[in-house]
Every structure is written in C-alpha cells, then in structure tokens.
Amino acid sequence: MSQQDIQAPFPGVFYRRPSPDKPPFVEEGQQVETDSVIGLLEVMKQFFELKTDEAGTITAFQVEEETVVEAGQSIAVLEVK
Amino acid sequence: MTIDVIKPGLATSIQDTGRQGSYHLGIPPSGGMDQRSLRAANLLLGNPEGAAVLECALMGPELRFKESRCVATCGAEMTPRVNGEAQPLNEVFRVPAGATLSFDFVKAGARLYLAFEGGIDVPEKLGSRSTYALGSLGGLDGRPLQAGDQLNLLPPSAAAREGRQLPEALIPQFSKHYMLRVVPGIYDHRLTDESRERFYEEDWTVASEADRIGYRMKGGSPLSFIEREPPFGAGDDPSNIVDACYPIGSIQVPSGSEPIILHRDAVSGGGYAMIGTVISADMDWVGQIQPHQKVRFVPVSLEEALAARAKYRKGMEVLRQMP
Secondary structure (H helix, E strand, C coil): EEEEEEEEEEEEEEEECCCCCCCCCCCCCECCCCCCEEEEEEEEEEEEEECCCCCEEEECEEECEEEEECCCEEEEEECCC | CEEEEEEEEEEEEECCCCCCCCCCHHCCCCCCCHHHHHHHHHHHHHHCCCCCCCEEEECCCCEECCCEEEECCCCEEEEEEEEEEECCCEEEEEECCCCEEECCCCCCCEEEEEEECCCECCCCCCCCCCEHHHHCCEECEEEECCCCCCCEECCCCCCCCCCCCCCHCCCCCCEEEEEEEEEEECCCCHHHHHHHHCCCCCEEEECCCCCCCCCCCCCCCCCCCCCCCCCEEECCCCCCCEEECCCCCECCCHHCCCCCCCCCCCCEEEEEEEEEECCCHHHHHHHCCCCCCCCEEECCCHHHHHHHHHHHHHHHHHHHHCC
C-alpha cells in the first residue's frame, strides 16, 4: 500500500462534478481504475480532466468544489495497492 | 527532422514576433504574449530573433525528438526535463535523438517559450508563423497543438552553443501582484470622477478565463458611467460607444463590471468604451500573470509611457548584445 497525491498540473478552479446537476465523478472511499477521471480543472475557458495514474482507492479530497488551486497543490489522495 | 507531440500541454501554440499590418482588416498581431522571453529564447540559440517557438501556457507539453537538437526555454518557471532529468531554464541545452522533453508544474509566471535551434518550420501566413486560433490562421493548421501532431524544424544555424546562459540581470522576476502602467483615455470621460479614481486604487484579480484574446479582471468595485443619451450607433448600455478601433492593451469594461485588457489575439474593434491602455512596455508582463493573481493599475502620462517604451527597447538591445 502506498499513498499518492493527485496534484493540480496548473493553476485553475477545481470541480468534482461534470456539471452542477450531476453527481461527483468519484466519492471518497471509492475504488478507481488507471486513467479514471476524478475531477475537472478549469482555466482559460478550458476544462481539463484530472485522471489517476494508477488503480486504487480515492481516500480523501483535499480541496472543496470550486476551489481556486495553484499548480502542484494536492487535490486528492489515492491509495495504491 | 520531426518532433512528436505526445502531450500537447494546456494551450501550447506556435508563435513568433507576430503579424503586423492587418489589424485594420480584423487580423490581430498574435505572436508571443511575452515578446521579451520569446526573443530571449531565440537569441540564446543564435536563431533569428523572430523564429517560431512554442508558447506553453500554464502547463508544458511532452515532446519526443527524432533527432538531436539544442533548445532554450525562457519565461515562466517550469523546469524542463530530458528523459526525466532536470535541465536549466534560460540556458541552451541539447535534447538527444529519441529523448523526451517534458516540464514540471509552473512555479512562477504563466507562459514558457520553448525555442528550437533553427526554429519551427510552418508556412508563413500574412508574413508570420504565429497561431491565431480564433481565426484559424497560421501555426499548425491555425490551432494550438494536439497529441499526435508532428513539428518540423528548419535547419540548425550552427550558432547554438550548449551551456550559453541568459545573464542573471536579464531574467524576469515574476510576482503574484503586478503593477501595470496605464495611459488613461480615450473614453474615460464617460466614467464618473469617483469611479475613475477608484479604478486605480483597488486590486483586481485576474479571472480564470484570461487568455490570448483578453485578460479579464474581477474583484474591484463596479465602474459607473455618466448618464447620457446614447449617440446614434451606440448601444444602450452606459459602457457602449459608437464602434471604434480597439488598440492592443486597451481596457474595456463591459457594463462597468469586469475590465478586460485586450492582448495579441484581440478583436480589432467594437462598441465598448476603452477607459485606458496598458503601456506597450508592460504588455509582456500581462502575458505572464497567472489566473487568480493580483493587478493594480497605475495611471501614467503619454510621456512616461514613451520613456518606458524607449527603456524597453534599450533592454532588448542589451539582450541582442549578450555574450
């Protein structure tokens, strides 16, 4: 077991849902595959999908919906088996 | 010689010193938003100063080199890596054949300029290789890079020298709070006195939608315009004017709420009052401001703006003379 930080690759606004009336991409405690989308980062009128590099469990989100994040800031914690 | 684009980054586009002389036809200059850094990267390599480079906004691309080439990166601080090994910014280094060039997260600034020995080979459109994405003109098929693209390079000039560095004094120092000098006018008489003064006294936050077309600002007090009967041809909103030309750098405030600084991909005209123009010497800085960072506008006279432009040009001369 190891823990991975999923970091913001650039500064932007973080969203956990594909749109305001949809459920979050993943819930805390949910198992995910490699390349699973865990949220969106918005900047310059573009939405960028944040994906997992490995399979595992998303144990925690470090930021709230619609938080302004800096490049490199931790977004979520992925526990890899 | 081909470079494979494995990952394009966020908004990576081919840019040079821009396309002058067509703005009156609606074609903006485009070109690198931070011209000083674009030119510095080319000059380091011994390229023509206006050779086409990659402008990498907020997140760098991942590229595979089929042949060995020297490159230089200037502007935003994103550590370059060759096959994972960190390389210096503001210095010429070689990427071996078959190697992958990638970048770390941006630490400061917003746009990195990646120049290749020889420069990028795409056809010139209206005298420039710059990408104008809104008009699908120039660059690679008139758009930002995509995964799977291939870039051709012009023959190397043999002038590139590995390890050549930009002198410390010529490296821009990025901040999180910028002072941008503005020549007020030509429509600021439309603002109330109180509103005009307050505009220059408040901090503005760069909105997340700030891009090559314009930098939108939030967080300051809404501006109020003087009541008037709209002249023939102007819209009903108090911020409307009879359509006029928009200079690059001009600041418009649609409905008085969020000022927008037009940059190098701007539309050439429209019906919003311009309350001032960011001076040419400070436009490179605008291109290096990250979304959510702060800006204060500082009013200056036309004489001060011209003196700043002369100083900027002298700085460019120093860059051209660097050892």
